Amino acid sequence: MSEQKQTPSSSERRVVIAGAGMAGVQTAVALREQGFTGPVTLIGAEPHQPYDRPPLSKAVLLGKAEDSAFDVDFAALDIDLRLGVEVTALRAADHEVDTERGPVPYDVLVVATGAHPLTLPGSEGVPGVHLLRTLDDAVRLGPVLERRHDVVVVGAGWIGAEFATAAREAGCAVTVVEAADRPLAGALPAEVTAPMRAWYAESGADLLTGARVAHLAPGEVRLSDGRVLPADAVVVGIGARPATDWLTGSGAALDPGGALTADDRLRTSLPDVYAVGDCASFPSARYGERLLVHHWDNALQGPRTVAADILGAAPEPYDPVPYFWSEQFGRFVQYAGHHAAADTLLWRGDPADAAWSVLWLREGTPVALLAVGRPRDLAQGRRLIEQRVPVDPVRAADPSVPLKAAVR
Template identity: 40%
Template sequence: MRTGAPSRIVVVGASAAGLSVVEGLRREGYTGRLTLVGEEAHLPYDRPPLSKQLLSGEWEAERLQLRASGAVNALDLDLRLGTAAVSLDTGAGEVALADGSRVGYDALAVATGTRARRLRGTDGISGVHVLRTLEDALALREDLAAKPHLVVVGGGFVGAETAAVARGLGCEVTLVTDTAQPMGDALGDGLGTMLRAVHTEHGVRLMTGALVDHVLTAGGRATGVRLVDGRTIAADTVLVGIGAQPNVEWLADSGVPVSDGVVCDATLHAGSGVWAAGDVASWPHPLTGEPVRVEHRTNAAEQGLAVARNMLAGPERATPFETVPYVWTDQYDLKIQIYGRTRGADDVRIVEGGLAERRLVAVYGKNGRVCAAVGINMARALRSYRPQVAEATTIDARSAA
């Protein structure tokens, strides 16, 4: 173990980010006590397949596990699964757990991720689902096996992917979104219009620019949804996919700064020996200084490794975290991949392929500089645009690769 390294490290969140932290620490030679706390009873598992391969039945739950139990055991962890962290005392250097125990630390990594947002008044209603955990996905898959009329509330990644999977399973599907197009926030109108056409061709009924007011019920089970304009849509099953919120409530009164996530500096340090990684971490964008929080799988793994290195280096020698966010979605025969951050783009240019053939690369610009690149069924071509996103190239100066 390096001289001056903390002798006790606690990682809260047995997530992809949390796993990356503990693996990174051991890889860097850390031999001290290492505790991994997880609210779920499962070993760390991969979440992107929940709305894809697991929901469709192509994969079973075991395939989602990120590491075999033997590999986890080899990390020599004090593993606390199935018990949530409920409070943090930074002065004493202790985490209180839901089972009444307390775990001491010299350095702490927060990797508690996010939880699905819910429509008000839907707790305990049979047939209403969110999709964030393994149990969520298995419960929804069981309902979809009956080929119900599914109403999807929300047209983001989870909503659009679930609509596609449900149609493949033979379900009647209505997708309700407050945006003009499915995934319109991420893709913009041009590519979103194409995606809308694809969903329509596959039989999804799309209701765009619409907001759901509440879920209709009878006998404790969902029977449909009512929109804010008074229209109603009958349903047997409802999926609520309206985003996620960071799990930071347990940090109340701890002194750790929280807003939309754990507020960190550029090195992912939140002060008081506390670091953050993954969906819960908010850190300043290296170019704009604006706070950024990224809910993508690759970011979680990258940040976990960065936190491991910086924890061992200490705050004074820690290095800033820099990345190009990457996310993908599979819908029908489309593979949509995104480098960077498309939201807020004021300039979108298709630089290879085209909408008609549904094979393309588009460059997204903001304030004259490249902020993202999107590929549809052009994975190899898209990769060559990643450096332009990383360097925030002047959009007029970029050239087709």
């Protein structure tokens, strides 16, 4: 009789995590916190100790901090941390991932490879063109700010606004070029972003909307309308794409945007393979559509679901209220929820003032909230969204009424 291969118990299985950003690190930590005692291997492409990304566009960029390494003792947690190792392929049938240093076997694989920033066509090889996604990117940009260069930022999204803020704080001359007709065009409705245009002027930055880059050359940016902008440095912030190219040929199901299509436990289409963070989309019963959330909070929350499912703890379906924040032009901007299917928009306060909020409702129930300098609105609104609590729209539109007091 041939010997049958025994399936290892949940505590003995080898868990390999591909990606050592927030999602990967938190998955490793969550496994240990929830009692997993088997081997855990965390593979990171960068040589640096795993670090947090939000400070890169703030403290690290401005030289107020050397790095933003996570305060995690990987040795004490018995996590095998392999840095400077890039995963190159997945062979699901063999339960192995290929890396530059050879194959790594797994019983359970967690894909947490994040996202790659999009590059501007024609920018390859042009001196002075930068991205801002990694610690090395922030370090390279530090001298640009120190020398108070003329800077052109391509893209008026979240990253573009945050970098423009830091560059103006450092004393750089800043021009922001945005192809759409307004800042944050891909994230928020026109009426909500309209007041934000003034933030750029107040800070001393020039915002050019409806402007497209036609050509990049050392020291200048040429726009499609013929204008030429002086540019000692160009910073490109036009979005990101899930880092899943290495999965080509693996059989893993991807959505049209290139993200791994995970289920409500963050399991992929491949056996024993999970996906978490910026590289994965998941079905939201709350919002009735599949979501791809490229934000810090998603990379913090998802790992808890993954760890619980690996341990067989039958977690609740993963269906968070998305949340993120941004610090730009002296303002603290927070957003919770997903407003795509909203039927009502309520203003709380005058957008000409320093603090205001916008609340989105669907059939009288809050589904999203944007708060500018009103953290209490965000905290209370987020709870109402999570609990699906209807509100009185008249009271909810009164900025003097706490949102929790506007409950119907």
